[in-house]
Amino acid sequence: MGMLIDGRWDERATDTLGKSGSFDRTAATFRHRISADPSATFAAEAGRYHIFLAFGCPWCHRVMIFLKLKKLEGVISTSFVHHALGEGGWAFRTPDPLFGARFAYEVYLKAVPNFTGRCTVPILWDKKTATIVNNESSEIIRMLNREFAAFTDDRTDYYPQQLAPQIDAVNERIYQTINNGVYRCGFAVSQEPYQQAVSSLFESLDWVESLLAKQPCLVGEQTTEADWRLFPTLVRFDCAYYPLFKCNLQHLYEYPALWRYTKRLYAVPGIASTVDVQVYKENYYSIRSVNPSGVVPLGPRISFN
Numbered sequence: 657m658g659m660l661i662d663g664r665w666d667e668r669a670t671d672t673l674g675k676s677g678s679f680d681r682t683a684a685t686f687r688h689r690i691s692a693d694p695s696a697t698f699a700a701e702a703g704r705y706h707i708f709l710a711f712g713c714p715w716c717h718r719v720m721i722f723l724k725l726k727k728l729e730g731v732i733s734t735s736f737v738h739h740a741l742g743e744g745g746w747a748f749r750t751p752d753p754l755f756g757a758r759f760a761y762e763v764y765l766k767a768v769p770n771f772t773g774r775c776t777v778p779i780l781w782d783k784k785t786a787t788i789v790n791n792e793s794s795e796i797i798r799m800l801n802r803e804f805a806a807f808t809d810d811r812t813d814y815y816p817q818q819l820a821p822q823i824d825a826v827n828e829r830i831y832q833t834i835n836n837g838v839y840r841c842g843f844a845v846s847q848e849p850y851q852q853a854v855s856s857l858f859e860s861l862d863w864v865e866s867l868l869a870k871q872p873c874l875v876g877e878q879t880t881e882a883d884w885r886l887f888p889t890l891v892r893f894d895c896a897y898y899p900l901f902k903c904n905l906q907h908l909y910e911y912p913a914l915w916r917y918t919k920r921l922y923a924v925p926g927i928a929s930t931v932d933v934q935v936y937k938e939n940y941y942s943i944r945s946v947n948p949s950g951v952v953p954l955g956p957r958i959s960f961n
Contacts, residue, residue, distance in 0.1 A: 657945070658745045660761055663770040667743055671774065677846030678853075679839055684792035685773050690780075692803045698782060698789050700803045702731045705789070706754055707796070708763055708779040710746055712739035712939025714835070715793040716778045717888035717930060722800040724926040725814070725884075731807045732800075737777060739935050740942035745775055754781070764788065794827070797881065814881040822875040826882045830874075833860040835889050842901025842946055850902070858905050861914065868913035872920075883921060890918045894958055895933045896940040900947060922960040933958050 658667045671682050690698045690705065707723075709716040723729050735753060737746040737760055746760035757763055761775035767788040780789045780796050790796055801814050815823060833856040840853035864886070867874060874882040889897070893908040909915045922928055941952040 657774070658743075659774045660764060660771050662772055663765060663768075665744060665759075665761055672843070677844055678849035679843035682774060684776070684790070684795075685771075686767070686780075686788040686791045687795065688789045689795070690789060690799045690803050692805065698785075700799075700806065701784075702807045703733070704782065704784050706733045706735070706781045706783055708737065708752070708760060708777055708781065709734055710737045710739055710777045710939070711932065712935050713777055714888035714892060715776070718793045718797050718885055719778045719800070720930045721884050721887070721927065722797045722814075724930060725810065725812065725924075726800050726804065727808045727810045728800060728804055731804060739939040741939070742942065746777055754783075794831075794885070797884070801881065814879070814884065816878070816880070819875050819878070819880060823880050823882045826874050827885060829860060830864070830882070830886050833857055834864075835885065838889060838893070838897040838901050838903055841903050842897065854903065854905065857903060861906070861911065865911045865913050868917050872917075879921075879924075887918070887921050887927075890914065891922070891931050891933070891960065892936050892940075894956055896936050899953070900940050919960050928960070931960065 657670045657672065658665060659669045659671060660666070661669055672680055688698055690696070690700050692700050707719060709719060711720075723732065723734070733754075735748070738749045744759045744761070748758055748760075751758055752763075755766065757766075759775075760777055760779065763779050763781065764771045764773075764775050766786065776791055778793055778796060779791050780799075781787070782789050790799075798815060805811070837853055837857040837860065841850060841857060844850035844853060864874070871877065873879050874886065890908060893903070897903040898907055908918065922931060937952050941947045942950060944950065
């Protein structure tokens with residue numbers, strides 16, 4: 657998968673393989689916060705920030721959704737690496753317009769010249785101080801939800817205080833067993849951790865199905881951050897996770913409530929433009945550790961309309 661070691665890219669290095677053959681995702685490195693407080697080190701300002709994204713990446717998809725929902729696309733600039741992974745990790749098809757980077761890892765080196773770690777996206781960049789603010793998607797969407805209120809006329813709060821404990825509890829289970837659970841299935845290299853991950857994944861999908869059979873959203877009647885954190889995994893499930901990551905006990909479309917829910921979220925204005933099944937297949941099937949041939953399947957045919 658590759659990572660930087662003391663400022664040098666090492667194509668064979670990884671820090672995600674557990675001793676038992678499990679996939680262990682490492683924590684994000686940059687955890688600063690943008691604040692609506694104008695005296696903050698990273699104060700919310702129009703035009704100050706830039707986000708590096710990958711269209712195929714589910715963590716980036718969260719950010720794309722919140723930029724769309726909160727009407728911030730004219731406030732925060734973005735650029736995209738190519739969705740197919742190759743040598744050097746995430747790469748730009750043409751040099752990035754911000755400072756001519758060819759690979760995402762060069763953005764990390766701009767911030768920390770001797771950086772050691774994985775070079776993931778999304779990357780929230782501060783143009784004023786020329787550094788990375790944050791590369792943890794769950795924290796970036798919280799900032800987009802609330803801290804840029806002065807620059808948008810959208811007042812929807814996807815993390816309302818009265819629902820925060822419920823949202824946090826749902827987020828934790830869904831992240832561990834579904835969002836990251838599919839990766840724990842796909843990148844496991846021994847049988848036991850794979851089977852544990854698959855069991856946990858489908859136990860949680862059954863749990864979500866039972867929730868959505870009784871209520872329209874994960875924490876009741878209101879669409880929240882929890883729903884938008886789950887959605888990117890759902891739209892990738894049947895085209896990538898089911899076949900390639902061996903999450904194949906049941907298709908998403910075989911869950912009636914989950915399937916209706918996925919199509920309803922897809923129908924929210926602007927969201928369809930953030931979804932592309934063909935890009936997802938080209939993204940995931942470019943990962944040579946799970947698909948050595950690089951061949952991208954023609955199917956399945958999926959419509960969320």
